[in-house]
Amino acid sequence: MKTTLQRLGKSLSAMVMPNIGAFIAWGFITALFIADGWLPNEQLASIQPYMLTYLLPVLIAATGGRMVGGDRGLVMGAIAIVGCIAGVGGTQGQPMLMAAMVMGPFSGWVIKKFDQMMDGHMPAGFEMLINNFSVGILGMLIAILGYYIIGPFMTGILTVLTYGVDVLVNKGLIPLVAIFIEPAKVLFLNNAINHGIFTPIGAEQAAQTGKSIMYMLEANPGPGLGVLLAYWLFAKDKATKDSAPGAIIIHFLGGIHEIYFPYILMNPVVIVAPILGNICAIAFYSIFNIGLKGPSSPGSIIAFLSMAEKGSVFMTALGVLIAAGVSFLVASPIVKLAGEKNLDEASKKMQSMKAESKGRSEALLDVSLVRKIVFACDAGMGSSAMGATKFRNRLKGVRPDLTVMNTSVDNIPVDCDVAVVQETLVERAKKSAPFAKVVTISNFLADPALDNLFFQLSTGDSIMTEAVKEEVEESKPVHEDVIQLDGIKLNLPSVSKEEAITEAGKLLRELGYVDGAYIPAMLEREELVTTYIGMGLAIPHGTTHGDDVIHKTGIVLLQYPDGIQFGDEKAQLVIGIAGKGGEHMEVLSKICLALEDEAVLNKMKTTNDKEWILKQLS
Numbered sequence: 001m002k003t004t005l006q007r008l009g010k011s012l013s014a015m016v017m018p019n020i021g022a023f024i025a026w027g028f029i030t031a032l033f034i035a036d037g038w039l040p041n042e043q044l045a046s047i048q049p050y051m052l053t054y055l056l057p058v059l060i061a062a063t064g065g066r067m068v069g070g071d072r073g074l075v076m077g078a079i080a081i082v083g084c085i086a087g088v089g090g091t092q093g094q095p096m097l098m099a100a101m102v103m104g105p106f107s108g109w110v111i112k113k114f115d116q117m118m119d120g121h122m123p124a125g126f127e128m129l130i131n132n133f134s135v136g137i138l139g140m141l142i143a144i145l146g147y148y149i150i151g152p153f154m155t156g157i158l159t160v161l162t163y164g165v166d167v168l169v170n171k172g173l174i175p176l177v178a179i180f181i182e183p184a185k186v187l188f189l190n191n192a193i194n195h196g197i198f199t200p201i202g203a204e205q206a207a208q209t210g211k212s213i214m215y216m217l218e219a220n221p222g223p224g225l226g227v228l229l230a231y232w233l234f235a236k237d238k239a240t241k242d243s244a245p246g247a248i249i250i251h252f253l254g255g256i257h258e259i260y261f262p263y264i265l266m267n268p269v270v271i272v273a274p275i276l277g278n279i280c281a282i283a284f285y286s287i288f289n290i291g292l293k294g295p296s297s298p299g300s301i302i303a304f305l306s307m308a309e310k311g312s313v314f315m316t317a318l319g320v321l322i323a324a325g326v327s328f329l330v331a332s333p334i335v336k337l338a339g340e341k342n343l344d345e346a347s348k349k350m351q352s353m354k355a356e357s358k359g360r361s362e363a364l365l366d367v368s369l370v371r372k373i374v375f376a377c378d379a380g381m382g383s384s385a386m387g388a389t390k391f392r393n394r395l396k397g398v399r400p401d402l403t404v405m406n407t408s409v410d411n412i413p414v415d416c417d418v419a420v421v422q423e424t425l426v427e428r429a430k431k432s433a434p435f436a437k438v439v440t441i442s443n444f445l446a447d448p449a450l451d452n453l454f455f456q457l458s459t460g461d462s463i464m465t466e467a468v469k470e471e472v473e474e475s476k477p478v479h480e481d482v483i484q485l486d487g488i489k490l491n492l493p494s495v496s497k498e499e500a501i502t503e504a505g506k507l508l509r510e511l512g513y514v515d516g517a518y519i520p521a522m523l524e525r526e527e528l529v530t531t532y533i534g535m536g537l538a539i540p541h542g543t544t545h546g547d548d549v550i551h552k553t554g555i556v557l558l559q560y561p562d563g564i565q566f567g568d569e570k571a572q573l574v575i576g577i578a579g580k581g582g583e584h585m586e587v588l589s590k591i592c593l594a595l596e597d598e599a600v601l602n603k604m605k606t607t608n609d610k611e612w613i614l615k616q617l618s
């Protein structure tokens with residue numbers, strides 16, 4: 001049922017989200033130029049009703065038609081909604097925003113079914129004629145249907161909903177909607193609620209009174225801010241505590257509310273805090289008759305205040321502070337008593353449950369076939385855009401050949417190789433991209449699954465399973481002699497990559513890290529997937545990590561100033577590694593971190609200072 005609701009909500013919000021800019025333009029014109037606006041101007045204010053009556057419904061219907069029926073559906077949707085608008089009296093009737101959400105997809109479905117019927121039966125030479133006339137005739141029929149039936153019917157529904165909202169406001173009950181809003185947000189229904197339900201009702205109220213409290217119910221950043229502040233000040237786990245300040249900036253200033261959802265999911269009792277915070281804020285706004293001129297999107301403090309009425313900016317900001325304060329006061333003792341719960345633990349538990357439900361461990365990803373990585377969230381904007389940007393910047397130094405992008409979970413492109421999504425969106429991601437590798441995360445700021453994906457893409461090694469993670473955590477610290485001066489060879493003449501890998505293996509054997517069987521394992525590993533990771537660096541290692549072959553964890557470094565040919569690329573540094581047990585992945589991670597600075601990496605390719613190299617890799 002949750003998946004069905006998410007898909008329905010996604011369909012509604014997906015028609016509005018691409019057109020939010022138009023809503024904001026309408027909101028600014030309303031806020032600035034109406035009689036009681038910031039800059040009253042009768043001529044410019046006359047633009048406002050035309051945008052609300054014609055522009056916004058046509059944009060929504062066209063977007064909905066395109067979602068279902070492509071470009072032909074776009075035209076059908078635009079034609080159909082005009083019939084609804086005319087049927088209720090144009091600018092004299094109620095805005096047909098909700099009707100647009102029905103007529104757009106319906107029109108797209110009609111033309112899609114027509115095209116399917118004509119597939120293979122189109123007379124040669126008549127394609128353009130039939131295509132154009134089919135849209136014109138079917139669009140006309142649906143517009144007539146909208147004029148006589150859909151428009152008046154949707155007007156009745158909107159009247160009932162608006163009346164219901166008025167009753168809640170008049171009876172002082174509207175703050176109670178927060179009981180449903182906050183849990184629904186954590187289930188990633190936030191965009192569906194805000195843009196699929198509240199925005200159309202708010203537009204109707206704003207058209208009549210110049211403002212609406214409906215725009216404030218979901219978009220208020222205060223409740224989430226209080227939760228994040230509580231984790232920042234009182235979380236006992238250092239990783240969770242340290243991640244909170246960054247999350248606060250992204251949530252409060254960037255308006256990406258999804259960033260605080262994992263902090264609630266790791267301790268569900270905390271949901272009480274944003275519920276009570278939002279109840280208090282909504283009650284405050286209701287008592288003082290505060291509303292916004294247009295939708296706040298994204299839900300940042302900047303967008304929220306920019307839509308405030310003239311003379312009510314202070315009261316609008318005060319409502320945000322009330323929500324944040326109440327949420328913080330309620331969340332603080334809960335966080336204090338929560339023990340050592342942290343984001344990593346929540347992610348591990350989630351991945352463990354996922355693996356158990358499948359009855360197997362994560363499948364090995366063939367990194368040689370990966371070309372496109374897609375970060376997907378519900379709307380395809382806020383959290384996924386942030387995650388894609390961070391991961392793209394992280395990869396550009398080692399895998400500039402990869403494409404990292406973001407989109408909505410229902411629109412993952414067919415050529416996606418790896419899809420990164422939140423746990424609650426996994427099923428939708430699988431339907432959208434059935435052939436992609438799905439990586440599940442719980443937090444875009446600090447998630448072990450993203451670290452594992454990075455190591456796999458940069459080194460070719462498999463994603464760590466839960467058993468290996470535990471082995472890493474329980475293993476002894478990496479030995480001090482993991483790298484020695486005798487394990488660093490500089491200014492070597494260029495040879496083939498097989499010779500360089502063999503030389504690295506021999507050096508590992510000479511220093512007592514491995515026995516001779518490890519050398520062919522390193523060559524075998526290179527044949528499977530190249531160990532060249534970019535920026536002139538190769539990290540060869542064996543296909544086996546057994547205790548009978550690897551005696552202890554070790555690193556050797558071979559410097560080839562003129563380069564070793566690895567396919568079309570040259571490596572000036574060949575770092576051979578042997579990791580005993582779980583230390584294999586730890587060694588890889590330490591090397592990646594040590595050489596993350598490009599200046600350090602470039603110096604290491606030419607320096608004659610073994611002591612300096614030893615210090616960098618120790």
